[in-house]
Amino acid sequence: MTTPGYSPLSALILKHTGEEVVAEYRFHPGRDWRFDFAIPSRRVAVEVEGGAFNGGRHIRPEGYLRDMEKYNEAAVSGWCVIRVLPGELLMLKTLRLMIRAINQNKLCQGHQEKD
Numbered sequence: 001m002t003t004p005g006y007s008p009l010s011a012l013i014l015k016h017t018g019e020e021v022v023a024e025y026r027f028h029p030g031r032d033w034r035f036d037f038a039i040p041s042r043r044v045a046v047e048v049e050g051g052a053f054n055g056g057r058h059i060r061p062e063g064y065l066r067d068m069e070k071y072n073e074a075a076v077s078g079w080c081v082i083r084v085l086p087g088e089l090l091m092l093k094t095l096r097l098m099i100r101a102i103n104q105n106k107l108c109q110g111h112q113e114k115d
Contacts, residue, residue, distance in 0.1 A: 080105060
């Protein structure tokens with residue numbers, strides 16, 4: 001796990017939710033999979049999908065299949081993964097999605113603790 005550091009994204013999330021953002025967060029104990037950004041306490045992650053328009057790794061068959069495996073494992077492990085293009089990372093719509101996911105996971109975690 002990488003320690004929290006300053007980024008515009010982490011500053012915005014901290015300001016609006018009080019949650020820390022960790023860059024390059026390793027989420028799976030048996031694999032070297034990392035999220036570009038994560039809020040581990042709420043199991044919310046952001047993946048920046050580069051190369052969407054120029055044949056990058058994420059859209060080539062082998063890379064796409066590896067990403068599917070990673071995202072499916074994240075989903076069954078309880079992670080909400082928000083996927084964005086590089087230009088969308090600091091957009092208001094991404095910030096709103098992250099805040100909604102963080103707040104929703106707070107509700108879900110609170111419900112689970114009561115059961």
